[in-house]
Amino acid sequence: MEKETVLRMKGISKSFGTNKVLNDVQFELRKGEIHALLGENGAGKSTLLNIITGTFRADSGEIIIEGRPTEIKNLTMARDMGIVRVHQELQLVQGMTVGQNIFLGREPRTGTGLINYEEIFKRADEILRKLDADFSSKDIVSDLSIAQQQMIEISKALLQDFIVLALDEPTSSLTNNEIEKLMQTMDNLRKEGKSIIYISHRMEEIFRITDRATIFRDGRYIGTVETAKTDKAELIKMMVGRNIADQRFNEVCNVREKVALEVKNLSGKGFQDISFQLHKGEVLGFAGLVGAGRTEVMRAVFGIDRHSYGQIFVNGHEVSVKKPLDAQREGIMLIPEDRKYQGMVGILSNRANIVLSNLKKYVKYGILDHAYIKKDAREYMDRLQVSPRDDEYETGRLSGGNQQKVVIARTMNANPDILILDEPTRGIDINVKFEIYKLIRQFADEGRAVIMISSELPEVISLSDRVIVMYEGRITGELNSSELTEERIMMYAMGGENNEKNEHNI
Secondary structure, three states, X not given: OOOOEXXXXXXXXXXXXXXXXXXXXXXXXXXXXXXXXXXXXXXXHHHHHHHHOOOOOOXXXXXXXXXXXXXXXXXXXXXXXXXXXXXXXXXXXXXXXXXXXXXXXXXXXXXXXXXXXXXXXXHHHHHHXXXXXXXXXXXXXXXXXXXXXXXXXXXXXXXXXXXEEEEEOOOOOOOHHHHHHHHHHHHHHHHOOOEEEEEOOOHHHHHHHOOEXXXXXXXXXEEEEEHHHOOHHHHHHHHHOOOOOOOOOOOOOOOOOOEEEEEEEEEEOOEEEEEEEEEOOOEEEEEOOOOOOHHHHHHHHOOOOOOOEEEEEEOOEEEOOOOHHHHHHOOEEEEOOOHHHHHOOOOOEHHHHHHHHHHHHHEEOOEEOHHHHHXXXXXHHHHHOOOOOOOOOEHHHOOHHXXXXXXXXXXXXXXXXEEEEEOOOOOOOHHHHHHHHHHHHHHHHOOOEEEEEOOOHHHHHHHOOEEEEEEOOEEEEEEEHHXXXXXXXXXXXXXXXXXXXXXXXX
């Protein structure tokens, strides 16, 4: 017997100015169902969630909740109806405790009307225990990792008595262990009769946890399929309109003998005694679980954080990198893990963000050549398929995946010799992932050098010429492309020592 429909949307359209982001789309969510919402960045997924949760109002169409036609006017109305959302981008107050963030705007009160902090911390810890979180309700949010902060966002949703839970890329920053806990929580919610809308670009998650999938392309409804009766190739074809075969990007080795970057015995907060070499023409992957120290090492190499000991060499010469500007002068650029706070200026236009790191390129006779700026910005936006294709559009208003594309364009436009990428495809759709992979390989094939941190092991394996694995701030393994398997990487990522090599330099 078919389950009852909790949410039905018919003929939904939405435009922003001349940009039509949803065009007569439909969507149906059943009780006790986990339903994937798939499509490329800019396909309209996040806009549909914004309409469901009251952030936007549709220009036309009908929303029916539990059999009743409904108009969702704002966030409060959606929440009162039992519709909650976990955003892809963090919505946390960094200076507050975890418990204060979970209960923000819904604080329990004492008999005298004061905030009952004892109740807040007690109930928040109960929710965190359900997720098996490794932090306390009394911890300050700014002291936690991005992965831990994502768990707080999920905890905020679980606090509410909802009928519909919308999860937008909830696992993009989580460890494998945390993803497993979330999957178990989702399965328990499904058994309780809760309905979940699930957005993810990770196909293994879609096939593992969802019952059905609805696909959008260019703001239009393409179709709905049962995930148990389809496969990856069919879903990708529905999303992008053509077949994209699995491909390795490291089959042709163009690694040179010359060393572009060498790090010797580098130590600092979160890492110890790190030594490695990066060769010209090489893509060097850094793998490990969240908290292994990969990001901390690269922040030190780029001068964001100070290291306490060790040396950094560029093209054989020792360099002093005390701030990011020092690194940029040495030809090093970093795409940071946290794009929202570290990778872009949200209130600036796409055009301004793309050229921000290389303004001197556009100066002629002491003034900026705005025609040149516009041309370059549009070329990068076309290549990376930024949506909408408007170079004057405010970057902060883009979807998370499109913001990442702008950050990548800005970094590439700086024309570095050494490029460090920290989770470069987080929240990026599969079609544009391939474009980014091609850009990375092209960058290396030109004789420049790349370091890539990624939590997606298939990505690391398909792109890297060599992979260094870290665990608890130390290097535990080093593998060349012919040795790369997910099992071997995970062995070293969980603390297994590399007995085959006694040193980590090549």
